[in-house]
Amino acid sequence: MTMLGDEADTTGAAGCRDVVEGAQTLGDRVYDQLLDAIMTGEIPLGAKIGENDLAQRFGVSRGPLREAIRRLEERRLVIRTAHVGARVVEMSDTSLLELFFVREAMEGMAARLASQRMSDAEIADLERLLDAHGESVADREHYDQRDHDLDFHYRIAKGARNDMIEGLLCRDLYQLLQIYRYRHSAVPGRAQRALLEHRRVAAAIAARDGDLAETLMRRHIVAARKILEGLLAGTAATAVPHPELK
Template identity: 30%
Template sequence: MFLPGAGIVRRKPLERHQTLREKILETIRESILKGTLKPGEKVAEPELAERFGISRTPIREAFRQLESEGYLTVIPRKGAVVTELSERDVTEFYAIKSILEGYAARRAAGKLSDRDIERLEQINDKLAQLAEEGDVKTFFKVHGEFHDMFIEAAGNEKLADLIRQVGMKFNRLRIASLSLPGRMQISVEEHKKLIEAFRNHDGEAADHLVSKTAELGGRLLLESMKEQQSGRAHSPMAEAYDL
């Protein structure tokens, strides 16, 4: 576990506060993704305060951030517990993702320049490399850059904000989906088809591809959740973290 070292102690108070907050966020996220912290389990403030050698203020700030990302639920006078995700959460999130991102792709198809498309290809090449390495965490980050690029190109700020807000709330689901066996490779191949649709300025094809890929991600995740509930499979997220 992380212990504050001399290098951190020498930082300015605000810098140290922010650094520790990020460490807390990363520690709790990974504990939930690995399954060390299970749905419904309480996350104790006193233990975290002692482990990191800090007051509870940055811990509570981290809890609020994690609640906004769908990892924790903060209950008044009780504290923070790991949020339980249902099959309904998966179904509803991927339905929204399919509609919103599909529309963004349709709008972006007529606006992306040759240079933009070249950049999308470069990002997807990086994703292919990360998929080969099995690096889910970095893949998730770069995958977001790919989608952000065509979402921003759609030219609708309110749409982009809405997609960002919904995506942030369900980061756990998105990482879980990408952690499924072969899922990253499927994403790379679907991106290749999407890039071709963008190159041809084919908005209808772009919309269809993005919608279909989102629906596939949700369906595969639902199947995985059902297998876990029946005790036939381990958590794909835990496997992605070498557990």
């Protein structure tokens, strides 16, 4: 967690710093709790954010809670409308699937560019990240990648060294997809399959094979979209790999 000064009166200055740091720490805690509640579905998509109820639930004043809500608005996970207030974002099934088509094209190109532009050190870090992911999903059905630098797709988007791709993926699409990714990764077998697909993409990038990196990333996103389509239709089952990924 990120932790967030003239000194005429030493005692007073120290006291001021304690208050600021304490308030920031509390704000981070409330933000994390609210994000977890949204990600896990405890607060449903489209649900109204009731400040009074949440302040009571988290045992905080409305100040830190409002700051947490503001941060979620910046990440497009909460929207605010006149006469309604703040609500958790909700997208139609059609809009969500359309995002996956855009994501397939953009992430495929990001993987191609990353194979050309990521340094050897960055690729080594990417492989170590996947090793850590392997430990985290060994006995779980969730593949949780909420922190930016700990997210495989975020690393690839950054490694593409393209401001347009990075902006659209990291600051727009990923914020909207994050909730859905968390929930849909619980499909039996999908976490382990997704990790394998990530490793194949990383290997293609390490080999500096842009064609293969783009192809594998596209197939990875297509697999996720097909699972989502099954979930939306109520027919999702265990993840089935693409035959060429076996």
